[in-house]
Amino acid sequence: MDWDKLRIFHAVADAGSLTHAGDSLHLSQSAVSRQIRGLEESLNTTLFHRHARGLILTEQGELLFDATRAMNKRLEAAAARIRDSEEEAFGELRVTTTIGFGTLWLAPRLPKLYEKYPELKIDLMLEERVLDLPMREADVAIRMKEPSQSDLIRKRLMSLRMRLYASENYIKQAGEMKTIEDIGSHRLISLSPASPQVEASRALVGHLLTHDVPSLLTVNNYFGVLQAVLNDLGVGVLPDYLVEDFPSLVRVLPDFESSEVPVFLAYPEELRQSKRIMVFRDFVQDEIIAHRRRIRDAAAA
CATH class of the missing domain: 1.10.10.10 (Winged helix-like DNA-binding domain superfamily/Winged helix DNA-binding domain)
Structure with missing residues (x-):
């Protein structure tokens, strides 16, 4: 018709x-x-x-x-x-990020966003594969690497480092690690070598494995690594953004860490005026600022 x-x-x-x-x-x-x-x-x-x-x-x-x-x-x-839509935030927003960051950092903070904008419908797409934003596989991405596409708006949110952590109970049972060579007396927990991961993490784990590691547990995402560490299984390689939310973690070998890993937020140029994008971007930035402040205050206390 x-x-x-x-x-x-x-x-x-x-x-x-x-x-x-x-x-x-x-x-x-x-x-x-x-x-x-x-x-x-x-x-x-x-x-x-x-x-x-x-x-x-x-x-x-x-x-x-x-x-x-x-x-x-x-x-x-x-x-x-x-x-x-230029004045109000509502409707679907497809957010993609890594399994670890999305599960362990972003998802626990989303209630604050929904409290302010109850009409948002967030589709959280957690996977290591980098979705194509210009082809609209997602609306906004948080990634541990600067996006390569030229037609994206990108903002650096923060930097993170991979560090060694263990539970208090595990340290009491297995003893402290004073040097990197002491890894021979502990179980190492890390991402599987074949799992997608940032190069800084891969390099850190590779360096650890050059030492004699008698017991090893590998998992294909950081959520699994964290659960193993919290359950007293060994010393885990984890991103430092977990420190605030899991205070029972004990940092092992404070001078041992990966190189810096940048964290970027990106979205297509055509969504520049989207109110959904703007409120999500501002929310993440505010949460990161508050996160940094709390860690800084805790370190100074």
């Missing part, structure tokens, strides 16, 4: 006159009449009774007008929401 003809039909039915509908549509009366005849022919029915005082809808015309009235209301509502 021709959408343009439906639009003209709706205007005629609403105005009750070809002339008045033509004025509102900036079309001649003859052009409007031709479109109505074409629609009636395509439907094989009569939509209007014509008389001297104007046009009256037939039964079939009333059915079609009910449908176009509902369509028009939905279109007007959609247009209003599009305009309002």
Whole structure:
């Protein structure tokens, strides 16, 4: 069914006159009449009774007008929401990040975002594969590497380092590590060598494995590494952003850590004005600032 003809039909039915509908549509009366005849022919029915005082809808015309009235209301509502989206945050936001960061840092903080913007619908896509933002596989990404695509807006959020951690109970049972050579008396817990990971983590684990490591547990994501460490299984290689949320972790060998890993937030250029993107970006930045402040205050105490 021709959408343009439906639009003209709706205007005629609403105005009750070809002339008045033509004025509102900036079309001649003859052009409007031709479109109505074409629609009636395509439907094989009569939509209007014509008389001297104007046009009256037939039964079939009333059915079609009910449908176009509902369509028009939905279109007007959609247009209003599009305009309002520059002022309000609502609707779906597809966020992609790594399993570790999304599970251990981002997800626990999302209640604060929903409290401020209850109409947001966040689709949290946690995977190590880098989704293609320009192709709209996701709306916004948080990644442990600067995005390479040129048509993305990107902002550096923070830096992290991979460090060694163990539980208090494990340290009591197995003893402290005073030098890197002491790894020979402990079980090492790390990401699997074949798992996707930042190069800084891979290099740190590779260096540890050059020493004699008698017992090793590898997991394919940091959530699993963390759970093993919290359950007193050994010394784990974990990102330092976990320190605030898991105070029972004890840092092992304070001078031993990876090189710096940058954390970037990125989104497509065409979403620059999206209110959903803006509130999410600001929320993450505020949480990171507060996170840094709490760690700094704890270290100074």
